[in-house]
Amino acid sequence: MLSTSIYMNHKGMHRGSITGLVLDSTFSAVVGPNGSGKSNVIDAMLFVFGKRAKQMRLNKVSELIHNSTNHQNLDSAAVSVHFQDITDKDDGTYEAVPGSDFAITRVAFRDNSSKYYINDRASNFTEVTKLLKGKGVDLDNNRFLILQGEVEQISLMKPKAQGSHDEGFLEYLEDIIGTNKYVEKIDESFKELEALNEKRSGVVQMVKLAEKERESLEGVKNEAEAYMLKELSMLKWQEKASKLASENNANELEKLRENVQSLEENVKTERKKIKASTETLKELEDLHMKYMKKQEELDRGLRHCKDEFKEFERQDLKYREDFKHLKQKIKKIDDKLDKDSTKIADITRECEESQNLIPQLEEGIPKLQKLLVDEEKNLEEIKENSKGT
CATH class of the missing domain: 3.40.50.300 (P-loop containing nucleotide triphosphate hydrolases)
Structure with missing residues (x-):
């Protein structure tokens, strides 16, 4: 004081x-x-x-x-x-x-x-x-x-102001005690209260609509859950099928490798035979040239030599045909080997894709389960908020 x-x-x-x-x-x-x-x-x-x-x-x-x-x-x-x-x-x-x-x-x-x-x-x-x-x-x-002349003015004041530019006894007292500074805040609070009431009404409507939508989506949710369970079961069966296919492909691949090895050994043997036949043919040709030089001297053995020559020619033709046949066979074996190699690569790629797809699908399962849990939490929050309002 x-x-x-x-x-x-x-x-x-x-x-x-x-x-x-x-x-x-x-x-x-x-x-x-x-x-x-x-x-x-x-x-x-x-x-x-x-x-x-x-x-x-x-x-x-x-x-x-x-x-x-x-x-x-x-x-x-x-x-x-x-x-x-x-x-x-x-x-x-x-x-x-x-x-x-x-x-x-x-x-x-x-x-x-x-x-x-x-x-x-x-x-x-x-x-x-x-x-x-x-x-x-x-x-x-x-x-x-308060001056002497103001006492009478105060006593003649109206209980409350009639307009925004008027001053009544209530406003005068509020000015004295300092509560007039809260008038604007009170008006703002009333406006804010009205806005909150309007907002609350909108939220209540939204909650009701959300409840209706939730009820309408209940069947869809159950269908989605059943679909997810079926999808999970299918993925498991696909995983098993992929494993079986992978094992089968591995067995086939092993058989093809053994077959390829056997064919390679046959090719080597045939090539040796062709080489030997080529050397024999060269010797025969040399011998033929030698007999040709001695043709005049070997009149008595001409028929025999001609027969041998014909025999050599027949054998030569046979060897040539065999050589040609072997070439074609080798080409077929090489083509088959290329096709088998391509098939092996495709099977290996499919196996890798299947193995890569399985972890991706397994990773998606927790995300979908978490999404389902989050949606249920949001639903519970909407219920709690609707109860609070």
């Missing part, structure tokens, strides 16, 4: 008796007969609190400077208001807080200018306003000081 005392100089104010009447621990009144100086006390306070001259029944602040026979040509007039923090006691008395004293002084000069001082230190109205506001004295609204 803040106590106040006033000190004025260069102005006479003792024409009557003034009484300070304490009506409450937070409310005091200045009373006295007409001409006792009540208005001077109030004007002095208004002067320190920064009011203009018109508000103090003056034309200009220089009129506050005292002018009499004994005090002529004074340069200034000053008013000091002393403040002190006090603590109320239960017995109705109070106790001053040590070190809480401070004084605010305003000095008026002949040129209608004025200066402020806080504890004899030069200051300004902004600093004074800030200091007093921290002590609970709001100079901006000026609800802490």
Whole structure:
């Protein structure tokens, strides 16, 4: 709580008796007969609190400077208001807080200018306003000081303002106690409440629609679950089939490899025979040339030689046919070997694809199960929210 005392100089104010009447621990009144100086006390306070001259029944602040026979040509007039923090006691008395004293002084000069001082230190109205506001004295609204003429105005106020630019007794009291600052917040809260109610209605409708949609999707969910179980069973059977096919392909591959090895050995044997036949043919040709040279000398053995020659020619033809046949057979074996190699590669690729497909399908199963669990959780949350609303 803040106590106040006033000190004025260069102005006479003792024409009557003034009484300070304490009506409450937070409310005091200045009373006295007409001409006792009540208005001077109030004007002095208004002067320190920064009011203009018109508000103090003056034309200009220089009129506050005292002018009499004994005090002529004074340069200034000053008013000091002393403040002190006090603590109320239960017995109705109070106790001053040590070190809480401070004084605010305003000095008026002949040129209608004025200066402020806080504890004899030069200051300004902004600093004074800030200091007093921290002590609970709001100079901006000026609800802490009620003048004599304002009492009748307050008593004639309407209970409540009729318009946005009007002020009633309710608004006046709210301004005094400081609750008017909550009016805008209350209006905003009402608007927010209306918006939330509208939003709630929309959410309730959405919940009802979601429940209907959930009921309509229950059959689809059951079908999806049955389909997933069948799909899982099919994948397992496909895995088994792939394993069996892989084993069968491995056996076939082993047989083909053995067959290829046998064919390669046959090719080697035939090539050796062809080589031997080629060497024999060359020897026969050499021998034929030798007999041709000795033809004239071997007239008696000509027929025999011709027969042998024919026999050699027959054998040569046979060998040539056999050689040609072997070439064709070798070509067929090479073609078959290429086809078998291609078939082996295709079978190996199919086996690898089957093995790669199985882990991918197995990885998809947990994701689908997690998706199903998440959907059930979302459904439960919608149920809980609908119960809460």
